[in-house]
Amino acid sequence: MTMRLCHAIVPVQDYDLDATLDSGQVFGFRATPSGWEGSVSSCWMRLCGRDQSIEIEWMGNSTGEAVPAEILDFLGAGVSLGPILSSFPQDAVMRRAVAACRGLRLLKQDPWTCLASFILSSTKQITQIKQIYAALCLRLGDRLRAPPDAEVRHAFPLPEAVVRAGEKVVRECKAGFRAAYLVEAARRVLTGEFRLGELANLPIAEARAELMNLPGVGPKVADCVLLFTGAHAEAFPVDVWIARALRELYFQGKLVSLDQLREFAARHFGPHGGYAQQYLFHYARVHGMPWEAPA
């Protein structure tokens, strides 16, 4: 059976697709002249953000078929942003961060891809993480069904492929000291020793502790996985950018420890703390630090 390129336009509100795909939560999407190309669960897609909609292309069996549920779920196209933004603390900092990029979204990622991505992210710039990610896809990932002009042609490798490849090959994809971590994490996921699917069912503290038993997973990476897979909306990853921003904006630049910052964040940012964090991260990254209060 021959696959065909399908096309749909999905209406959305308050959805800045460009900012969302370029916000450091996903590393497998590439901006091409035809739109953003990437994949979810071996399903190739190409996305274009319009004013009140997202244009979606994918490979289907027949014309006129519905957009695959995995893609809609990944995008969170039906999620209303209003109540989330309203739940943020009404301080000057958050108002500025939201005003700077209304429409920034959190995506709902595949747990294994997300875990692997953030194990690879440690002490790496976003551009480098994308390079490692792309190298692993090319070397070890399944071939995607994609149109002839597609630039993204491979899925992120499954745990089995990573285990089979081994540390040496993963290192050749520029993963460095993270290679051993990734292979061991893949092995535990593959054997069922670690159950990624259970994280959403556990209380956040337990889910976090489980993740931190994996090699290469500390507090920050654990929170990224909890947040970016949609398992726990209050997870608040504290990286170097967020740490700088919180110290600058809420602690007069004082040397507050990471643990203290996490504790403060859990109290201050509410049930959608992870969303608040993403707005702060984006603002800090785009505007640079320190950011001065408006006159």
Next chain:
DNA sequence: TACCAGGAGAGCG
């Protein structure tokens, strides 16, 4: 060139 990157682990006092 020097510094730093969406950190984590191990060793130290």
Next chain:
DNA sequence: CGCTCTCATGGT
């Protein structure tokens, strides 16, 4: 505990 050092590599 909390601090420091190391890990691998490349962007800016």
